Amino acid sequence: MTGPSAEPLGPFVRTVPLTLTGRGEPLRASLALAAASLDWLDANRETFLHPDEAALVTDRLHARRRHGLLAGRFAAKQALARLHPEIDPRALAIRPGVLEQPVLSGEGLRNLGVSLSHAGPVALAVAFPEGCPMGIDLEWVRADAVPALASQMTEAERRMAARLDGSEVEGLMRLWCLKEALSKALRCGLTVPMELLAVAGIAPDPLGLSVTFAHFAQYQGISLLAGELASALVLPRTVTLTVEAADRATWHDALAVAAAEWREAGNR
Numbered sequence: 661m662t663g664p665s666a667e668p669l670g671p672f673v674r675t676v677p678l679t680l681t682g683r684g685e686p687l688r689a690s691l692a693l694a695a696a697s698l699d700w701l702d703a704n705r706e707t708f709l710h711p712d713e714a715a716l717v718t719d720r721l722h723a724r725r726r727h728g729l730l731a732g733r734f735a736a737k738q739a740l741a742r743l744h745p746e747i748d749p750r751a752l753a754i755r756p757g758v759l760e761q762p763v764l765s766g767e768g769l770r771n772l773g774v775s776l777s778h779a780g781p782v783a784l785a786v787a788f789p790e791g792c793p794m795g796i797d798l799e800w801v802r803a804d805a806v807p808a809l810a811s812q813m814t815e816a817e818r819r820m821a822a823r824l825d826g827s828e829v830e831g832l833m834r835l836w837c838l839k840e841a842l843s844k845a846l847r848c849g850l851t852v853p854m855e856l857l858a859v860a861g862i863a864p865d866p867l868g869l870s871v872t873f874a875h876f877a878q879y880q881g882i883s884l885l886a887g888e889l890a891s892a893l894v895l896p897r898t899v900t901l902t903v904e905a906a907d908r909a910t911w912h913d914a915l916a917v918a919a920a921e922w923r924e925a926g927n928r
């Protein structure tokens with residue numbers, strides 16, 4: 661275990677299989693949480709980056725952006741490896757689309773998409789069938805974020821956050837993550853009025869909390885928080901997401917371990 665003042669080298673990786681049932685055959689998706697230092701990612705980038713991705717990581721990038729870009733691609737390749745262990749990660753490219761959304765391509769892949777989020781050295785990614793669009797988000801919970809977060813919530817959302825277990829900032833951050841994950845599933849990002857992404861209802865769920873959205877009834881969200889990391893996954897409401905109990909624990913523990921071991925680097 662690394663002491664609190666040193667940055668652990670990594671990599672730390674946990675993956676979680678997701679089963680989706682709706683119409684027809686069950687669909688498979690996969691989630692990965694990864695954390696690694698910028699030094700480790702830079703030293704090992706040739707083992708997981710496609711040449712087109714390597715071209716995005718120029719020396720002109722700020723270290724924080726470089727770290728996020730590498731950690732996000734690394735996490736996404738881990739999620740993809742869970743679905744397609746036979747494919748070399750370097751043969752898969754995640755390029756920015758015209759809306760800056762991640763666009764996945766590669767030989768041997770059919771109709772798969774990815775969504776990813778980076779929070780300093782920690783990244784969370786989901787690989788999913790394109791027929792079942794998803795969005796993901798990961799954030800550090802910081803007490804000083806309360807005024808900014810509260811200002812982006814509707815009155816009803818602020819009341820909802822206040823009723824949740826945990827601190828005020830945890831409740832608000834859970835809702836923020838859910839809204840950002842919805843914006844990624846929709847591909848609009850946070851370019852729309854935040855009220856459009858409002859959470860309508862919230863209920864306990866074996867995974868954490870499950871929510872519905874006020875203006876996008878066709879989507880559902882899952883919120884999971886551990887340590888100082890909040891995560892959210894948004895997916896269509898027409899499918900049922902099944903995560904085995906052991907895998908739910910893996911997701912929770914991955915957040916807790918990453919939060920404990922990478923907090924200092926993440927909050928720098």
Ligand SMILES: CC(C)(COP(=O)(O)OP(=O)(O)OC[C@H]1O[C@@H](n2cnc3c(N)ncnc32)[C@H](O)[C@@H]1OP(=O)(O)O)[C@@H](O)C(=O)NCCC(=O)NCCS
Binds near residue numbers: 760761775
């Ligand atoms: C999407 C957005 C909410 C992500 O916020 P963020 O603070 O960068 O946070 P995260 O780390 O959680 O997510 C970053 C990832 O979101 C993904 N993303 C970016 N834009 C996206 C979009 N429109 N739809 C879906 N995913 C998107 C990318 O994969 C990005 O990581 P990458 O650039 O390393 O590939 C934010 O970037 C946004 O609002 N973007 C839209 C702005 C826009 O339209 N820009 C176009 C040029 S003006």
